[in-house]
Amino acid sequence: MEKIIAGKTIHVNEEGYLTALSEWDKSIASEIAKEEGVGELGDRHWQVIEYLQGQFKQEIPLSIRKIGKSGVVGIEEFYALFPQGPLKKASKIAGIPKPASCI
């Protein structure tokens, strides 16, 4: 379905995840972050988002455990940055699909 975020028309699935990363930009991310209750995105948020997008482009499945071992962010900080379901929220903000680690 289509959705207007930050004045741009983008495509999302029924849960609000972008269906094409190519439609993503930082203003869209900031807007989704507000909707998700994450608030203003700082440097650490952007570093995590960049890492998640990089993993997605390499088709590497994501899990909280893997992110904790990545050296990019520890599990506790990851939760602090994206409270209440960090992987799910961070993925939505990063414009990548909901991780398949919940099947």
Added chain:
Amino acid sequence: MKKLVILGAGTAGTMMANHLRSELDKHDWEIDVIDHRQDHYYQPGFLFLPFDIYKPKDLVKSISSFIPKGVNLVSDKADKIVSGEKKVVMQNGDVIHYDILIIATGCDIAPEEVEGMNGAEWKKSVFDFYSFEGSLALRNKLRTWKGGKLVVHITEMPIKCPVAPLEFAFLADSYFKHKKMRDKVEITYVTPLSGAFTKPKATAVLGHLLDDKHINQVNDFGIRKVDNENKKIIDYEGREVPFDLLVTVPTNKGDAVIERSGLGDDLNFVPTNKATLQSLVSPEIFVIGDATNIPASKAGSVSHFEAEILTENIKRFIKGEPLKEEFDGHANCFVETGNGKALLIDFNYTHEPVEGTFPFPGIGPLRLLKESRMNHMGKLAFRWIYWNMLLKGTHIPFVPTQMKTAGKHF
């Protein structure tokens, strides 16, 4: 003479031994199955054992009784797979060379992955029901438990049979009602997921059932540790859930032989092509069942559907033909909901569980995503089907390998 080796004689490995012995020419192909264990457990029964619905003897038979004639059962422990040299090195030093290897080493609980989980309270007030020993110990505990806070908990995904912890909560509600002590037990369901299940429509139905049965839900709970002293679990955001009895599903990991062989991901699951079941490690290595990293449920029904496609693909591989890219992630699971009822879910990679009829569109007799006694009878009948048909690789009548969309309400 060429050799095909199956590593693991659990549900998936045993099915493959039966399928392949009848499909491959005995003069051309020798088949070895490697497994050091003696007992084959009916794992779906681990859910029922704690509630005295099944007895231990209902759940165990010998591995060797399901390995067909013409297949060598090697009852020793494998140390590692050396994929570059196409050999399996055994712990006793023996070496088994293969032309084709099927990895069917499954997965198991790893409570040591969470701080304090297998601490002082392990098997005292902290239990699992994903192992025979754990399930039996929990049965003994429940028989004399006086009530209090029961917490049913999932550590992290993926886990074997993702609906089992929900079923455990439903059956616990039923069990304590039956014992006339439901008012003395507060049941809380704690999950790292945002809802009762992974797929939206089933989550709505199952979430309602939790409410109906007065089972509290705590979602998005990423456990950091088990506090044995104060009997509570604590998550990464500092949330605490107190318990008198914790029934947890610990982290599930693939077998240590995968780690020793350097073939797995960080949970020892083997990277596998999700449509062909060929490993991404080496073309002559295939993977089936809980050992794979494919995004399908880790369940016996999934292994059953995989086995039919993998058998075809092994035959094609031998002939040098392209592999069938046909595995669709099909899973078909009865979900016990307590009080002699169950619901049934049927889904795959792309289609979530929905309402409808099964296996005959419009007729049933089984109802999808709706509670019924018939579904419960189906679940109980499944034990007979498991021992007598599934392990032997017999096709289950009317249940297709690939999921069908007819009769379903998408």
